[in-house]
Amino acid sequence: AQSVSQHNHHVILSEAASLELGCNYSYGGTVNLFWYVQYPGQHLQLLLKYFSGDPLVKGIKGFEAEFIKSKFSFNLRKPSVQWSDTAEYFCAVNARGGYSTLTFGKGTMLLVSP
Amino acid sequence: EPEVTQTPSHQVTQMGQEVILRCVPISNHLYFYWYRQILGQKVEFLVSFYNNEISEKSEIFDDQFSVERPDGSNFTLKIRSTKLEDSAMYFCASNPGLVNYEQFFGPGTRLTVL
Numbered sequence: 123a124q125s126v127s128q129h130n131h132h133v134i135l136s137e138a139a140s141l142e143l144g145c146n147y148s149y150g151g152t153v154n155l156f157w158y159v160q161y162p163g164q165h166l167q168l169l170l171k172y173f174s175g176d177p178l179v180k181g182i183k184g185f186e187a188e189f190i191k192s193k194f195s196f197n198l199r200k201p202s203v204q205w206s207d208t209a210e211y212f213c214a215v216n217a218r219g220g221y222s223t224l225t226f227g228k229g230t231m232l233l234v235s236p
Numbered sequence: 237e238p239e240v241t242q243t244p245s246h247q248v249t250q251m252g253q254e255v256i257l258r259c260v261p262i263s264n265h266l267y268f269y270w271y272r273q274i275l276g277q278k279v280e281f282l283v284s285f286y287n288n289e290i291s292e293k294s295e296i297f298d299d300q301f302s303v304e305r306p307d308g309s310n311f312t313l314k315i316r317s318t319k320l321e322d323s324a325m326y327f328c329a330s331n332p333g334l335v336n337y338e339q340f341f342g343p344g345t346r347l348t349v350l
Contacts, residue, residue: 165342173335221331223281223294226278
């Protein structure tokens with residue numbers, strides 16, 4: 123069975139600070155990897171996704187993530203956060219075939235202070 | 237841009253009552269899903285639906301749950317006899333069934349069981 127681990131449950135940063143959120147997964151086969159974001163009162167939105175190819179993936183709003191297969195990791199990064207990045211961030215994986223079941227991590231609540 | 241929609245946004249019910257949560261997936265999508273998120277916990281998979289039948293379900297999706305696609309646009313989740321522990325945010329998602337496409341999530345229905 124797949125599992126996803128997000129190391130930080132709460133992160134507090136000041137504006138302009140750099141961000142790195144950890145995500146590790148456990149799965150025996152080839153996976154697709156996703157970061158979703160949930161702004162307060164809003165629904166889950168896709169930040170970025172990895173299916174294959176270049177392991178460094180760029181997403182919306184200046185976010186990027188790097189897939190390191192040997193470490194089973196897919197960490198999310200942003201060089202300079204803004205107050206508007208305050209949200210909950212979820213790492214998720216599924217098996218080959220983007221339509222298969224998603225397994226989510228517990229989420230990381232990011233609070234950016236102005 | 238097409239979106240997944242869900243109604244109602246908030247449903248309050250008494251324990252033991254039946255509830256139906258409604259979703260309109262993105263047109264032309266082929267896979268449909270229900271996930272739930274109990275407050276403070278991670279997003280959990282409930283069920284996936286393809287070609288008018290359940291393709292996968294989790295252990296959470298027991299006999300009190302059912303799904304239906306009654307017409308060409310709606311996708312419903314029925315909880316037959318609600319329990320206090322069913323209180324959660326329920327998310328509907330859809331996927332086009334094409335390679336390298338993610339699941340698109342609706343805004344969720346917050347179910348409160350009293």
